[in-house]
Amino acid sequence: MSVSSSCIFCSQIISNNTSTKLLHTDDKVVAFQDINPSAFRHYLVIPVEHIATVKDLQPRTQDYSLVSHMLDVGQMLLTRDAPNSTRYRFGFHQPPFNSVNHLHLHCLALPYSPRWKRLKYSSLGPLGGFIEARKLLERLKP
């Protein structure tokens, strides 16, 4: 398993050197609250293994099932914690728009707070920006 010591998610979250409350852990992924939430509920789901960005994922079974598992966990947590939300969003920032170089799925139960934060989660078409988890899964289909 690859872990990067210079990565804040590996050194703090995965190694559990943090006061961050983990909402879910299993052998593949860990979930926790975004420290700077953009919506009513805003969680991150990250792989235990250090994968830098969506660019490091390939159309193969292993990567497809990882992303699909991340999405399942995110959906399960938001359905549990924000059952009355009218809209959910699940997706990734593509580099250079990503904040941390450890793959993380943003799980948002809307509304956004404050409202302008929605801009952070918009697709910029060919420039990249935010990619919906479903769309990424289509790309990764083996």
Ligand SMILES: [Zn+2]
């Ligand atoms: Zn990492």
Ligand SMILES: [Zn+2]
């Ligand atoms: Zn991000």
